[in-house]
Amino acid sequence: MNLNDLxxxxxxxxxxxxPHSDIVLSSRIRLARNLDKIPFPHWAxxxxxxxxxxxxxxxxxxxxxxxxxxxxxxxxxxxxxKQFLVERHLVSYEHTQKTDYKAxxxxxxxxxxxxINEEDHLRIQVMQSGFNLFEAWNxxxxxxxxxxxxxxxxxxxxxxxxxxxPTNTGTGMRASVMLHLPALxxxxxxxxxxxxxxxxxxxxxxxxxxxxxxTGNLFQISNQVSLGHSEIEIIENLxxxxxxxxxxxNQARQTMxxxxxxxxxxxxxxxxxxxxxxxIISSQETLELLSMVRMGCDLGIIKNINRSIINELFIIxxxxxxQKIENKKLSTExxxxxxANLIREKLIGK
Amino acid sequence: MNLNDLxxxxxxxxxxxxPHSDIVLSSRIRLARNLDKIPFPHWAxxxxxxxxxxxxxxxxxxxxxxxxxxxxxxxxxxxxxKQFLVERHLVSYEHTQKTDYKAxxxxxxxxxxxxINEEDHLRIQVMQSGFNLFEAWNxxxxxxxxxxxxxxxxxxxxxxxxxxxPTNTGTGMRASVMLHLPALxxxxxxxxxxxxxxxxxxxxxxxxxxxxxxTGNLFQISNQVSLGHSEIEIIENLxxxxxxxxxxxNQARQTMxxxxxxxxxxxxxxxxxxxxxxxIISSQETLELLSMVRMGCDLGIIKNINRSIINELFIIxxxxxxQKIENKKLSTExxxxxxANLIREKLIGK
Numbered sequence: 128m129n130l131n132d133l134x135x136x137x138x139x140x141x142x143x144x145x146p147h148s149d150i151v152l153s154s155r156i157r158l159a160r161n162l163d164k165i166p167f168p169h170w171a172x173x174x175x176x177x178x179x180x181x182x183x184x185x186x187x188x189x190x191x192x193x194x195x196x197x198x199x200x201x202x203x204x205x206x207x208x209k210q211f212l213v214e215r216h217l218v219s220y221e222h223t224q225k226t227d228y229k230a231x232x233x234x235x236x237x238x239x240x241x242x243i244n245e246e247d248h249l250r251i252q253v254m255q256s257g258f259n260l261f262e263a264w265n266x267x268x269x270x271x272x273x274x275x276x277x278x279x280x281x282x283x284x285x286x287x288x289x290x291x292x293p294t295n296t297g298t299g300m301r302a303s304v305m306l307h308l309p310a311l312x313x314x315x316x317x318x319x320x321x322x323x324x325x326x327x328x329x330x331x332x333x334x335x336x337x338x339x340x341x342t343g344n345l346f347q348i349s350n351q352v353s354l355g356h357s358e359i360e361i362i363e364n365l366x367x368x369x370x371x372x373x374x375x376x377n378q379a380r381q382t383m384x385x386x387x388x389x390x391x392x393x394x395x396x397x398x399x400x401x402x403x404x405x406x407i408i409s410s411q412e413t414l415e416l417l418s419m420v421r422m423g424c425d426l427g428i429i430k431n432i433n434r435s436i437i438n439e440l441f442i443i444x445x446x447x448x449x450q451k452i453e454n455k456k457l458s459t460e461x462x463x464x465x466x467a468n469l470i471r472e473k474l475i476g477k
Numbered sequence: 478m479n480l481n482d483l484x485x486x487x488x489x490x491x492x493x494x495x496p497h498s499d500i501v502l503s504s505r506i507r508l509a510r511n512l513d514k515i516p517f518p519h520w521a522x523x524x525x526x527x528x529x530x531x532x533x534x535x536x537x538x539x540x541x542x543x544x545x546x547x548x549x550x551x552x553x554x555x556x557x558x559k560q561f562l563v564e565r566h567l568v569s570y571e572h573t574q575k576t577d578y579k580a581x582x583x584x585x586x587x588x589x590x591x592x593i594n595e596e597d598h599l600r601i602q603v604m605q606s607g608f609n610l611f612e613a614w615n616x617x618x619x620x621x622x623x624x625x626x627x628x629x630x631x632x633x634x635x636x637x638x639x640x641x642x643p644t645n646t647g648t649g650m651r652a653s654v655m656l657h658l659p660a661l662x663x664x665x666x667x668x669x670x671x672x673x674x675x676x677x678x679x680x681x682x683x684x685x686x687x688x689x690x691x692t693g694n695l696f697q698i699s700n701q702v703s704l705g706h707s708e709i710e711i712i713e714n715l716x717x718x719x720x721x722x723x724x725x726x727n728q729a730r731q732t733m734x735x736x737x738x739x740x741x742x743x744x745x746x747x748x749x750x751x752x753x754x755x756x757i758i759s760s761q762e763t764l765e766l767l768s769m770v771r772m773g774c775d776l777g778i779i780k781n782i783n784r785s786i787i788n789e790l791f792i793i794x795x796x797x798x799x800q801k802i803e804n805k806k807l808s809t810e811x812x813x814x815x816x817a818n819l820i821r822e823k824l825i826g827k
Contacts, residue, residue, distance in 0.1 A: 389814055393756035400754025406743035464739055 128197045128235055130208055134443075134451060138215060138237035138254070141442060143434035145257020149425040150373050152305040152345065152438060153254055155216075156263040156362075158271055159290045159299035160249040161281040167291035168244045176228035179248045186277035187232055187241070192270065196234040198243075201226035207456070210447035216254070218242055239270065246291045247299075249274070258369060260302055260362050268358075287354065297354030302362050304369050309344040309422045310379035320375055321346070328352055329368055343414030343441060348372065380426065395423030399432075403474050407460075408467040413444045436473055444469060478547045478585055480558055484793075484801060488565060488587035488604070491792060493784035495607020499775040500723050502655040502695065502788060505566075506613040506712075507602040508621055509640045509649035511631040517641035518594045526578035529598045536627035537582055537591070542620065546584040548593075551576035557806070560797035566604070568592055589620065596641045597649075599624070608719060610652055610712050618708075637704065647704030652712050654719050659694040659772045660729035670725055671696070678702055679718055693764030693791060698722065730776065745773030749782075753824050757810075758817045763794045786823055794819060 140153035161167060162182065165175050180200075187193045201209060201223060209223035217240040218231045232241040242250040251274070253267040274280075281289040288299035295301070311317040321331050332347045348369065350361050383391055398419035402408075421437045423429035442448060449465045450457050457465060490503035511517060512532065515525050530550075537543045551559060551573060559573035567590040568581050582591040592600040601624070603617040624630075631639040638649035645651070661667040671681050682697045698719065700711050733741055748769035752758075771787045773779035792798060799815045800807050807815060 389757055389810075393758075393817070396754040396756055397751055400750040401747055404746040404750025404753075406746050407739055408743075460739075467743070 128195075128233075130199070130204075130211065131451065132235075133211075133215065133233075133237065134448070136236075137435055137439050138442075140216075140237065140254035140256050141435060141438040142256040143438050145255060145259045147373055148257035148434065150307055150376050151258040151369070152307055153256055154258060154260045154263050154302075154304050155252060155254045156260065156267050156300060156302045157250055157252040158267060159247040159288065159295045159301075160251065160271070160274070160278075161289055161291070162248050163279045163281045165248070168246065168248060169291060171244075173227070176244055180228045180230055180243055182278060183241070183243050183249060184230070184232075186274055189277055190270075190273045192273060193232070193234070193239070196232050196239060198230050198232045201229040201231065207447050207450045211451050214442060214445040214447050216240075217252075219245060219250075221245065238266065247295070249278075258304065258366075258373070260304065260366055264302075264358065264362055294351070295353055297352075298356070298358050298361065300353050300358050300361060301349050302365050303347050303349030304365070306346050306348060306369070306372060306376070307344055307418065307421060308346055308372070308376050309418050310383050311376050312344045314379045314383055316375070316379055317346075320372060324348055324368065324372070327368060329365065342411060343418040345414075345418070345441075380422070384426065391426070392428055395419050395426070395428045399423065399429060399474070402470050405467045405470070407463045408470065409463055410445065410466070413466060413470065414441065417441055417444075432474070440470060440473060478545075478583075480549070480554075480561065481801065482585075483561075483565065483583075483587065484798070486586075487785055487789050488792075490566075490587065490604035490606050491785060491788040492606040493788050495605060495609045497723055498607035498784065500657055500726050501608040501719070502657055503604055503606055504608060504610045504613050504652075504654050505602060505604045506610065506617050506650060506652045507600055508617060509597040509638065509645045509651075510599040510601065510621070510624070510628075511639060511641070512598050513629045513631045515598065518596065518598060519641060521594075523577065526594055530578045530580055530593055532628060533591070533593050533599060534580070534582075536624055539627055540620075540623045542623060543582070543584065543589070546582050546589060548580050548582045551579040551581065557797045557800045560795075561801050564792060564795040564797050567602075569595060569600075571595065588616065597645070599628075608654065608716075608723070610654065610716055614652075614708065614712055644701070645703055647702075648706070648708050648711065650703050650708050650711060651699050652715050653697050653699030654715070655695060655697050656719070656722060656726070657694055657768065657771060658696055658722070658726050659768050660733050661726050662694045664729045664733055666725070666729055667696075670722060674698055674718065674722070677718060679715065692761060693768040695764075695768070695791075730772070734776065741776070742778055745769050745776070745778045749773065749779060749824070752820050755817045755820070757813045758820065759813055760795065760816070763816060763820065764791065767791055767794075782824070790820060790823060 162179055165171060165179055168176060184198055212218040212231060213220050213223060215237065217233055217237060222229055222242050222245045228244050230243040238253055240252045251267060251270060253263045255263045283289065287297040290296045290299055308317060311320055324331055328351045330349050330351045333342055333345065350365050398416040402416050402420065417437055417440055420429060421434065424432055424434055424437065444466045446462055449462050453465055512529055515521060515529055518526060534548055562568040562581060563570050563573060565587065567583055567587060572579055572592050572595045578594050580593040588603055590602045601617060601620060603613045605613045633639065637647040640646050640649055658667060661670055674681055678701045680699050680701045683692055683695065700715050748766040752766050752770065767787055767790055770779060771784065774782055774784055774787065794816045796812055799812050803815055
């Protein structure tokens with residue numbers, strides 16, 4: 128497997144299948160783990176960082192389940208490849224900066240990604256399509272158990288797993304769900320919903336994690352606290368909240384349809400019309416139009432377009448993807464043209 | 478022939494044929510004529526106005542060439558029909574107000590329209606598709622000669638034809654050309670061109686005559702002075718000016734294409750994409766998008782769409798046309814939906 132192979136298929140989490148996949152794109156769980164007695168990455172010297180990388184790689188090679196996965200050293204990747212991994216949600220943006228002794232282990236289906244020497248020695252991530260946190264938890268805890276047999280994780284009975292940032296200490300877990308909430312945005316209820324989410328100590332972010340603006344009406348909701356509750360409790364709490372948000376989005380869609388079916392039908396069809404006909408299109412406009420088309424598919428206004436194509440377009444129209452597909456560096460203007468071509472190709476086959 | 482029959486065909490001037498029909502939609506000549514010894518319509522009493530109407534109707538009935546034309550009394554038409562005639566450029570807006578003793582004579586192809594008791598007793602108009610002022614002049618002068626045999630026109634050898642407004646005195650002629658100038662607008666040269674037109678004592682108006690704003694990048698240029706020159710001289714002067722404007726528009730198109738082909742291709746295709754997919758659309762947006770599509774046809778960016786369909790859509794998407802097609806009164810919201818349906822029907826057959 129090399130990075131180009133990833134282009135050839137749709138990642139597991141983009142398949143558009145799984146429970147509530149009309150509103151929930153994907154569920155993700157990540158665990159922060161550190162090796163005992165070695166300083167956290169930001170404080171580790173070169174030798175220590177290298178030791179971590181080698182130990183983790185060796186451990187992974189011994190685990191049957193991970194045999195098909197591959198380790199990429201970030202320092203060996205060019206700028207486009209690094210951005211490509213960020214766009215596919217396989218590494219954080221931070222992980223692509225100062226890349227010495229940093230690596231990422233990825234399996235073929237992109238269900239699993241393990242960042243090595245990011246903020247913690249290990250950041251293990253499992254993604255699933257749709258609203259599927261428990262399945263993600265089942266998979267990641269097996270991997271965690273298997274790694275724990277090979278590696279000595281920093282853990283105290285009082286604090287749980289120790290992490291570089293105290294907000295992760297305890298379970299070291301962050302569970303998150305990527306939601307598509309166009310109707311809550313269009314009916315201007317989103318701020319009310321997000322402020323309720325914040326009051327319940329959950330965090331909302333945009334498509335590309337911390338600090339990114341919500342684009343394409345995509346919102347990532349995750350737990351803020353990882354200490355004082357078991358993993359299952361955290362997942363159950365988050366799941367309960369997500370169910371409510373799904374319910375609110377469904378209600379907003381219904382209200383909108385009842386009040387203004389014609390306006391929605393117009394907006395959805397125009398969005399598809401523009402995507403099918405544009406010859407220059409920005410990333411931002413693409414996300415907004417795809418969001419409307421995705422909702423149109425959910426509502427039955429648009430037929431014959433598979434939700435997985437829309438999900439895939441959300442990702443492959445990003446700058447690094449376009450450059451990998453074209454296999455060369457492209458300027459912003461060239462990308463806007465290539466992006467429009469790619470969208471037309473996917474949506475109308477030309 | 479009744480007014481509904483007009484819906485069934487494309488008016489002569491919208492056929493999209495004739496010289497320079499990529500840039501010139503239509504050419505129009507109108508003559509103002511008044512009956513001798515009867516006050517102009519604004520000063521005429523009811524009896525005098527009625528006499529004018531009867532005399533003109535009788536004269537028309539005697540002219541072979543006009544046998545197939547039909548006279549409509551404005552007072553007998555409902556609001557939608559009157560607006561319908563305005564939208565088809567067969568009567569002026571003013572002619573639909575205070576309609577006593579006002580009438581319009583129209584032939585089947587809508588080449589000819591004679592308003593009776595508008596500002597002058599007769600306003601004879603002939604329209605031709607494309608840049609075809611001389612052909613329009615040939616037709617209208619035959620009609621004028623035939624009418625002059627039946628009617629006694631107010632004329633002095635010193636002033637020429639006498640008219641209600643002194644600006645029309647002399648030839649009583651106004652020649653005008655409807656131009657589609659998207660590239661001059663997009664390259665921001667239009668104001669320079671229009672101010673040159675004004676300095677040469679010609680007038681520019683929008684799609685719907687005096688005082689209307691230029692929409693859909695359509696501009697009507699006509700002579701301002703009708704005294705002191707022969708009809709042929711006026712037509713020659715206007716034609717010379719129009720040829721220059723056509724040249725400027727062609728140059729602007731070329732410059733635009735050379736500098737920014739991709740942007741034009743995008744804008745044209747998006748415009749067509751939106752027209753094909755919108756389910757609600759305003760009159761104003763329709764005109765703007767049609768303008769881009771028309772230019773796209775001219776430039777070969779869009780193929781397989783006949784220019785006459787675009788020309789027709791400019792007219793039939795107007796409010797009264799939509800209501801006549803639907804055969805009932807429609808609110809603005811209903812019209813915006815009907816308009817979008819009609820456009821989709823014409824462009825994609827559904």
